[in-house]
Every structure is written in structure tokens, then in C-alpha cells.
Amino acid sequence: MSSLSPTLGVGGAILALVLAMSLAAPWIAPYPTTEQHMLERLKPPGARFLLGTDQYGRDLLSRTLFGARPALGLGLGAVALGLALGVPIGLTAGYVGGRLDDLVMRVVDAMLAFPSLLLALLIITALGASTGHALLAIGVANGPGIARIVRSATLALREAEFVLAARARGERHLYVMFGEIFPNVLAPVIVEATLRIGFAILAGASLSFLGLGVQPPAADWGLMIREARQYVFLSPWPLLAPGTALAFTIVAFNLFGDGLRDRLGAT
Amino acid sequence: MTPRISRRAFLGVTGLITGAAAIPGLTPARVLAQSEKPGGLLRVSVTFGLSTINPIMHISGAEWMATKWMYNNLTRLNAKREPVPDLAESWSAGDGARVWTFKLRQGVRFHHGRELAAEDVVATFTTLLDPKTASPYRGEVGPVDRVEALDKSTVRFTMKSPFSVFPAIAAVPNARVVAREGLADMKALASREFGTGPFKLKEFVPGDRVVVDRFADYFRKGEPYLDGVTLRVFPxxxxxxxxxxxxxIDLISGLTPDLxxxxxxxxxxxxLAVAGGTFAAVTLPSDKPPFNDNRVRxxxxxxxxxxxxxxxxxxxxxxxxxxxxxxxAYDAYVPLAPRSADLEKARQLMKDAGLANGVTVKLFAANSPPIRERIAxxxxxxxxxxxxxxxxxxxxxxxxxAQVWNKGAMYVVYYATRPTADAILMKLYHPKEGLDEGRWAAAHPNAIRLLEQAREILDPDRRRRHYADFLKTSRDEGPFMLPFFANELNGKWAYVRNYRLSPSSSDMVLDDVWLTGDAPKKKT
Structure with a gap:
């Protein structure tokens, strides 16, 4: 068995840390995330507030720890939604082929041509700003890309012997697609999904930054950066704490995804 | 025995005195002092709201600021917030403040060359008051019934009911006097100007900037000192x-306290800081649960x-x-006992209202200015x-x-200082002359009647007593949670001279502002 690659190891370690912190947040966060200490606004790191406080005197450490939850939730949720949309579409288009494939892929191409953040913005403008809508918007924006990957992998397997054998013994198409082909396209799908989680977290933070995602006073990294921007000249900590956490998490997902690709041999 | 002065005589005399101050020869002629230097460009910044320069329709402080430079009103407010002449050189009241007559200055020219006439004032107010125009501040100019030009330079306003504060109200941003040919096309007026002000429009990019140039034929001779002004939006x-x-940027308007x-x-x-009447308050829609119960409010x-x-x-x-x-900051101010936090009493009130287990409510806040979100x-x-x-x-x-304001939801409302207490009170509470933003008027007709009566009273002390009764009712039962009034905060470089910050910061008069030699040289 080959040894653990550094990218996979480092990415995995950071991810494990972020995940552990987000799960343990209720026990390790020193203060409730929305508790305001109004006479201690914009304090630098110190003994009482380890990462300092924001413009309402809220503890930045607590908010940064809890901020991992909406980030991870949104990233994982949006990609899961993207998979739920993209996998069946890609499998069907690749397996059935012909005119259906042409039609589905042209629609997917049209959606891919549309910048995904813009698509998410459109969906949120139509539905209203909230965490759920942000998740839906990013998930839908992820669907077409995943569909294309799955379809390519399916095309390569459509005429494989084990697929032809399954069809020859009279298996139903649904079984062939999900029982025979899908397990064999799982590797590229897992790699793609892992890489997309980082982008989904970034898109979610961008929407919150624009005021279109998580709503105040929730602890969310994008929202924290948006609020901190106005005070950057007075105190950089409200910007640095969530910014650093966000950067590390996204880099970790990308490293992990790259490492996974090397490991699984997917392209 | 105290000598009695009739209301009519009192108003006539005060109007004449005020107007006389504007007559050349009675005041020292305005000359450019040695230290005051003409020329230079001033760059002013705001953070939001610059989508139109149509004075009849505009609603934001930045827009009011821009039109203040390009237009004039019949009156303007001085540092004590009293009306002083602008396009009108004098005014007088008749029939117990039911009729107001304004005498216009002679020789005032519009930027496109024509001389100001009484018909322009008539056309402006007629357009502003026309319900079809749908001016958002139509109600603020008071119960005007009829506007007539008596001759080339005399305008008469007849009110539906006595309106004692009309000369101050004539200074509101939406009552800027527009040349009648400009009013023919209201859409075009959103990006063109037909004013008499100290500066004329050079460039307007909605949401981004307004650039104005000095108007050489301005009626205050020798002014403005500046060659031009740029107003820029920095979101x-x-x-x-x-x-x-x-x-x-030379002058920042509407600074946050941190900046x-x-x-x-x-x-x-x-x-620069000055106490004003600007506030952000939370509307408590009183026509539906839970805030239809005053105990919850x-x-x-x-x-x-x-x-x-x-x-x-x-x-x-x-x-x-x-x-x-x-x-x-208002003449009608009445000091009332401050309201302290009392959580025990609040819990009891919630219990009495049947909400011992709490209640969930949705509160909307626009993202600009930032004070709205912070209050929320x-x-x-x-x-x-x-x-x-x-x-x-x-x-x-x-x-x-588009979707929240004045739609009966719970939201953070924000208002800048208005010219009179009547203006802000009618705007917030009255169902016809204003917006009744808290949906409160229907259940409180007596309080609304107090407001209607107050504006008819000429005696300031009696008027104040009426307002006192209304303000107490508003405090105890009203549809707004208004925690504080924010000082107006501006910042400027020392080379900007003679700038006086008004309690209403969008009331930015730049006629006699000048720049010292330390000002950076710039082209735009």
C-alpha cells in the first residue's frame, strides 16, 4: 500500500481540525456567539477575549468557532444537492445517449456558460436572502458541472463488458445505471465533489458578504468579514479571525481533493 | 393691561421684518473679504442614495444635497432653523395663517437664461401637489389648497386649514422651485436640471456622481466662490x-461615529458634529398581532x-x-421623562398580553446607512x-x-432632520398627509386630531402644549421604538473654509464656502 501523500495528509489534518472545532464549539467556545459586551467593543486579543471582540463586543473566538458550522454545512449541503441533481442527469444522458444526451448536454452547457455565482445571485434575488436559499442556489449552480463529469465517465463505461453483460442478462436500465455503472464512476465523482466543497464554501461566504446569505447576528465567516470591513482601520481582528479560518478551510478541501485524486487515480 | 396684538398684525410685521433683511441696502452688501478666495473644486462624498436629481421626486439625503446646489426654495432655514429669504424676499400671512403671500426677488435667472416668474412657483407646487405626480413628500408641504400668481413676482398660497409653519416648510427639499418648462417632462427632470441655484449641472451618473459648475449669474452676487463641486458615492x-x-475627498457627509x-x-x-433630529427607529405595525396590543409594544x-x-x-x-x-433640535421639543430598561415590567406585560412563552417577529433592516442594521x-x-x-x-x-418600506412590516426606519416638528410628525403618523408607517392612526384618531390642530395654532406656546400631549401618547402607546437621535457627523480638511454643518446635513449650503491655498490642485 502506498504511503499517505503530503497533500492528502495536510488537507485531511486541517479538515479534521476544522470539523472537530465546529462539533466541539458549544463546549469550547468561551461565550455565546451573539452575547454583546458593548463596553468592550473592538478589543484586541487578550486574556478575556482570546481573539478580541467585534463592533458589538462579541467574542471573536466563539464566533469563529461557530462560524465553521454554517460554512461546512453549506459547503457539504450544496455539493450534496449538486450531486443529487448532477449524478442522475449525467448517468441518464451518458447511458441513454442519442438525442436525449444531446438535449440534456446542451442545457447543461448553457448553464455552465452562466457564471455560477451569478446564477446563485439570480436564484437568491428571486427567492429572498436566507441560509436555505443560499444552499439551494449554490447546490443548483453545482449541478451542471457534476452532471458533465458523470456523463463523461458514464460514456466511457457504457460499452464496457460488465455493462453489456448486465444488459444481456436482462437487468433493468435503472439497475444498470445505478448498480453497475455508478459504483465505477464513484472515484472521479468523489474527487470532484471534494474540490467543489471548497468552492461552495467560498460561494456561500461571498453571498453572506454581499448580505444575501446567512443573516445577522448569526456567526458566519462571510457575514463576519462583511461587518468587519467597516472597522478595519480601528481593529483588524474582526476581519483576520474569520478570514484566516475561511482561507485555511478552503485550502484544506483543495489539498484533500488533490490528494484524493492522486490516491484514487481519477482524472 | 397687557396690550393685545392680533395674529394677523403679528404675522404681517414678522414677515415684513424677515423680508426686509433681504432687501439690498438694508444689510451690508456682500463683498468678498480679503481672506476669502474664489475658485477651486470641492469634492464631497456620501455613502448611499443618488438615483435622481428630480427635486419633486427625490427621497435621499444625497439627492437633496445635490439639488440644494442647483435649485433654490422660496425660503431656507438659518442656523436657528428659522425661515429666512431665498427666492422669496418677503412673505406675510392672512386669514389666520390660511393664506400666505410670498414676494419674489427681482432679477433671478434660471440656468437656461430665463428670468424667474411667479408662474414657475405655481407650476412647481401644482406639480408637487398633484396626486398623479406621486411625489413621496407631497404631504410634507402642508394643506395647500390653491396656488396662484397674483402678478409676475407675487405668489399666493391658500390653505385648506390654517398652517402656521408654512414659511419653514417652504424650505423642504421637495419644494425646490423648478422652471415650468422643466416640469413638462418629469422623466427628463430625473437627469436634467432647471434651477436658479449657485451651481449648474455638468454631469450626473446615477449611483455614482453629480458634478456641478459655478453659475455666473447667481442672484447672490459674488457667490458662489467655488468653481465647482463633485458629489461622489462611496458605498x-x-x-x-x-x-x-x-x-x-475634501468633505465627508454622513460619517459613521467610528470613522x-x-x-x-x-x-x-x-x-464636525451637531445635534440634530436624525434617527433610526423600529416600526411596530399596530394593525396586526402582536403589536396591535400596546402591552407588547x-x-x-x-x-x-x-x-x-x-x-x-x-x-x-x-x-x-x-x-x-x-x-x-425642533422648536416643538418637549422634555419627557426618559425611559429606562425595565425587563421585569416588560416580562409582566408580555404575560398579561398572553405571550408568556415569547413571540417570534421578523425585523427588516436596509443595509444602508449602517445604523439600521446595528439597531436591529x-x-x-x-x-x-x-x-x-x-x-x-x-x-x-x-x-x-421596493418591498418593505411602508408596507406594514416591522422594519428599521431612518429619517434625517426635517424643517419642522410638523413635517416629521405628519410624515410618520398621519394617514393622509403622511404615511402612517406604524399603521397606528386608525386606532388613535384623537392623537391624529391633536397633530391636525397643532399645525393650525399660531401661538408657539399653545402649539407646543398640543405637541406635548401628542408626544406623550406616542411615547406611551406609539408605533415606534426610537432609542436615540444621532448627531450629524461630517469630516473635512481644514482648507475647506466657511462650511457650517446643519442639523439636517443634507441641507448643505455651499454658496459662501471657499478653499485656502493649501487645497490640493485638481481638475475634477
């Missing part, structure tokens, strides 16, 4: 401060530690409020212990205007 206050620091403290520490810069008001809120949100730069919109976030925390679960939604200003 992000931090970027605005950076531009100010690098002297791309104000930054400006005040810069060498060569000055922070009062419970929410009792949750708020106003002193702490003012300190946290506006660095203590302001005046505590008691849930009505009349600050000490701080209120959420302060009200939580009493059982209010406030679900805050912050939304873009344009979206707020």
Missing part, C-alpha cells in the same frame, strides 16, 4: 475614508437600554429618545430575555424601498 465607508485620507473618531485624529482634518420599548445602545451604536454621539421623533442586531439581543425572538433580515437599500 463602502472604509473606502470613503481612504479617499478622504488621500485627499481625493468620525478616525477623521478627528488626522492632522489637518476636522470632525411597551414591552419591546422597555427592553432597550438606550444609553448603552447609543454608546454601542453611535459612540455616545447623540441624544436619548423616548419613542417619538421630536428631538431638542442590538435590539435582537436586548429583547431576547423578555421573550422576543427577533429574526433579522438585512437587505439592499433599493430592495428595501
Amino acid at each position: 463602502d465607508p472604509a473606502t470613503e475614508l481612504t479617499a478622504f485620507k488621500s485627499k481625493e 468620525f473618531s478616525q477623521v478627528a485624529t488626522l492632522a489637518g482634518a476636522e470632525g 411597551e414591552a419591546l420599548k422597555l427592553c432597550v437600554d438606550r444609553k448603552l445602545m447609543l454608546a454601542a451604536i453611535h459612540n455616545g454621539q447623540g441624544e436619548l429618545g423616548v419613542d417619538h421623533p421630536v428631538s431638542s 442586531v442590538v435590539l435582537k439581543e436586548m429583547a431576547r430575555p423578555v421573550g422576543f425572538n427577533i429574526d433579522v433580515e438585512v437587505l439592499a437599500y433599493d430592495r428595501y424601498l
Whole structure:
């Protein structure tokens, strides 16, 4: 068995840390995330507030720890939604082929041509700003890309012997697609999904930054950066704490995804 | 026995005295003092709201500021917030303030060359008052029934009911006098101007900038001193401060208190602060649950530690409020006992109202100016212990205007200082002359009647007593949680001289502002 690659190891370690912190947040966060200490606004790191406080005197450490939850939730949720949309579409288009494939892929191409953040913005403008809508918007924006990957992998397997054998013994198409082909396209799908989680977290933070995602006073990294921007000249900590956490998490997902690709041999 | 002066005689005399001050020869002629230097461009910044320059329709402080430079009103307000002549050189009241007659200055020219006539004033007010125009501030100019030109330079306003504060109201931004040919095309007026003001329009890019040039034929001879002014929008206050620091901006209007403290520490810069009537308040829609029950409204008001809120949100730069919109900057101000936080009483009120288990409400806040969001976030925390679960939604200003404002929801409303108490009270509470933003008027007809009566009373002390009764009712039962009034905060470089910050900061008069030789040389 080959040894653990550094990218996979480092990415995995950071991810494990972020995940552990987000799960343990209720026990390790020193203060409730929305508790305001109004006479201690914009304090630098110190003994009482380890990462300092924001413009309402809220503890930045607590908010940064809890901020991992909406980030991870949104990233994982949006990609899961993207998979739920993209996998069946890609499998069907690749397996059935012909005119259906042409039609589905042209629609997917049209959606891919549309910048995904813009698509998410459109969906949120139509539905209203909230965490759920942000998740839906990013998930839908992820669907077409995943569909294309799955379809390519399916095309390569459509005429494989084990697929032809399954069809020859009279298996139903649904079984062939999900029982025979899908397990064999799982590797590229897992790699793609892992890489997309980082982008989904970034898109979610961008929407919150624009005021279109998580709503105040929730602890969310994008929202924290948006609020901190106005005070950057007075105190950089409200910007640095969530910014650093966000950067590390996204880099970790990308490293992990790259490492996974090397490991699984997917392209 | 005290000699009696009739109201008619009193108004006539005061009008004549005020008007006389504007007659050349009775006051020292305005000359450019040795130290005052003509020329130079002034660059002013704001953070939001610059979509139209149509004075009949505009609604934001930035737009009011821009039209103040390009247009004139019949009157303007002095530092004591009393009406003084602008296009009108004198005025007088008749029939117990039911009829107001304004005499216009001679020789005032519009930027396109024609001389101002009484018909222009008539056309402006007729358009403004026409319900089809749908001017958002139509109700603010009072109960005007008829406007007539008696001759080329005399205009008569006949009111539906006596209206004692009309000369001050004539200074409101939406009553800027527009040349009648400009009013023919209201759409074009959103991006063109037909004014008499000290500056004429050079360029207008909605949402971004207004550039104006000096008007050489301005009726205040010798003014303005500046060659031109640029008003720029910086949606992000931090970027605005950076531009100010690098002297791309000479004057910042509407500073946040945090940036104000930054400006005040810069060498060569000055922070200007003045108490005003600007506020952000939370509307409590009183026509539907839970706020149709005054116990719930009062419970929410009792949750708020106003002193702490003012300190946290506006660095203590302001005046505590008691849930009505009349600050000490207004003539009608009445000091009422301050309202302290009382969570025990608030909990009891909630229990009495059948909400012992709490209630969830949605609170909308536009993202600009930032004070709206801050009030919402701080209120959420302060009200939580009493059982209010406030679900805050912050939304873009344009979206707020289109979907939330005055639609009967719970939201953070923001108003700048108005010319009179009548203006802000009618705007907020009256169902016909204003917006009744708290949906409160229907259940409180007697309170609304007090407002209608107050504006008819000429005697200031009697009028104030009427307002006192109304303000007490508003404090105890009203549909607004108004925690404090925010001081107006501006920042400028010391080379900008003669700039006086008004309690209504959008009332930015630049006629006699000038720049010293230290001002950076610039072309735009």
C-alpha cells in the first residue's frame, strides 16, 4: 500500500481540525456567539477575549468557532444537492445517449456558460436572502458541472463488458445505471465533489458578504468579514479571525481533493 | 393691561421684518473679504442614495444635497432653523395663517437664461401637489389648497386649514422651485436640471456622481466662490475614508461615529458634529398581532437600554429618545421623562398580553446607512430575555424601498432632520398627509386630531402644549421604538473654509464656502 501523500495528509489534518472545532464549539467556545459586551467593543486579543471582540463586543473566538458550522454545512449541503441533481442527469444522458444526451448536454452547457455565482445571485434575488436559499442556489449552480463529469465517465463505461453483460442478462436500465455503472464512476465523482466543497464554501461566504446569505447576528465567516470591513482601520481582528479560518478551510478541501485524486487515480 | 396684538398684525410685521433683511441696502452688501478666495473644486462624498436629481421626486439625503446646489426654495432655514429669504424676499400671512403671500426677488435667472416668474412657483407646487405626480413628500408641504400668481413676482398660497409653519416648510427639499418648462417632462427632470441655484449641472451618473459648475449669474452676487463641486458615492465607508485620507475627498457627509473618531485624529482634518433630529427607529405595525396590543409594544420599548445602545451604536454621539421623533433640535421639543430598561415590567406585560412563552417577529433592516442594521442586531439581543425572538433580515437599500418600506412590516426606519416638528410628525403618523408607517392612526384618531390642530395654532406656546400631549401618547402607546437621535457627523480638511454643518446635513449650503491655498490642485 502506498504511503499517505503530503497533500492528502495536510488537507485531511486541517479538515479534521476544522470539523472537530465546529462539533466541539458549544463546549469550547468561551461565550455565546451573539452575547454583546458593548463596553468592550473592538478589543484586541487578550486574556478575556482570546481573539478580541467585534463592533458589538462579541467574542471573536466563539464566533469563529461557530462560524465553521454554517460554512461546512453549506459547503457539504450544496455539493450534496449538486450531486443529487448532477449524478442522475449525467448517468441518464451518458447511458441513454442519442438525442436525449444531446438535449440534456446542451442545457447543461448553457448553464455552465452562466457564471455560477451569478446564477446563485439570480436564484437568491428571486427567492429572498436566507441560509436555505443560499444552499439551494449554490447546490443548483453545482449541478451542471457534476452532471458533465458523470456523463463523461458514464460514456466511457457504457460499452464496457460488465455493462453489456448486465444488459444481456436482462437487468433493468435503472439497475444498470445505478448498480453497475455508478459504483465505477464513484472515484472521479468523489474527487470532484471534494474540490467543489471548497468552492461552495467560498460561494456561500461571498453571498453572506454581499448580505444575501446567512443573516445577522448569526456567526458566519462571510457575514463576519462583511461587518468587519467597516472597522478595519480601528481593529483588524474582526476581519483576520474569520478570514484566516475561511482561507485555511478552503485550502484544506483543495489539498484533500488533490490528494484524493492522486490516491484514487481519477482524472 | 397687557396690550393685545392680533395674529394677523403679528404675522404681517414678522414677515415684513424677515423680508426686509433681504432687501439690498438694508444689510451690508456682500463683498468678498480679503481672506476669502474664489475658485477651486470641492469634492464631497456620501455613502448611499443618488438615483435622481428630480427635486419633486427625490427621497435621499444625497439627492437633496445635490439639488440644494442647483435649485433654490422660496425660503431656507438659518442656523436657528428659522425661515429666512431665498427666492422669496418677503412673505406675510392672512386669514389666520390660511393664506400666505410670498414676494419674489427681482432679477433671478434660471440656468437656461430665463428670468424667474411667479408662474414657475405655481407650476412647481401644482406639480408637487398633484396626486398623479406621486411625489413621496407631497404631504410634507402642508394643506395647500390653491396656488396662484397674483402678478409676475407675487405668489399666493391658500390653505385648506390654517398652517402656521408654512414659511419653514417652504424650505423642504421637495419644494425646490423648478422652471415650468422643466416640469413638462418629469422623466427628463430625473437627469436634467432647471434651477436658479449657485451651481449648474455638468454631469450626473446615477449611483455614482453629480458634478456641478459655478453659475455666473447667481442672484447672490459674488457667490458662489467655488468653481465647482463633485458629489461622489462611496458605498463602502472604509473606502470613503481612504479617499478622504488621500485627499481625493475634501468633505465627508454622513460619517459613521467610528470613522468620525478616525477623521478627528488626522492632522489637518476636522470632525464636525451637531445635534440634530436624525434617527433610526423600529416600526411596530399596530394593525396586526402582536403589536396591535400596546402591552407588547411597551414591552419591546422597555427592553432597550438606550444609553448603552447609543454608546454601542453611535459612540455616545447623540441624544436619548423616548419613542417619538421630536428631538431638542425642533422648536416643538418637549422634555419627557426618559425611559429606562425595565425587563421585569416588560416580562409582566408580555404575560398579561398572553405571550408568556415569547413571540417570534421578523425585523427588516436596509443595509444602508449602517445604523439600521446595528439597531436591529442590538435590539435582537436586548429583547431576547423578555421573550422576543427577533429574526433579522438585512437587505439592499433599493430592495428595501421596493418591498418593505411602508408596507406594514416591522422594519428599521431612518429619517434625517426635517424643517419642522410638523413635517416629521405628519410624515410618520398621519394617514393622509403622511404615511402612517406604524399603521397606528386608525386606532388613535384623537392623537391624529391633536397633530391636525397643532399645525393650525399660531401661538408657539399653545402649539407646543398640543405637541406635548401628542408626544406623550406616542411615547406611551406609539408605533415606534426610537432609542436615540444621532448627531450629524461630517469630516473635512481644514482648507475647506466657511462650511457650517446643519442639523439636517443634507441641507448643505455651499454658496459662501471657499478653499485656502493649501487645497490640493485638481481638475475634477
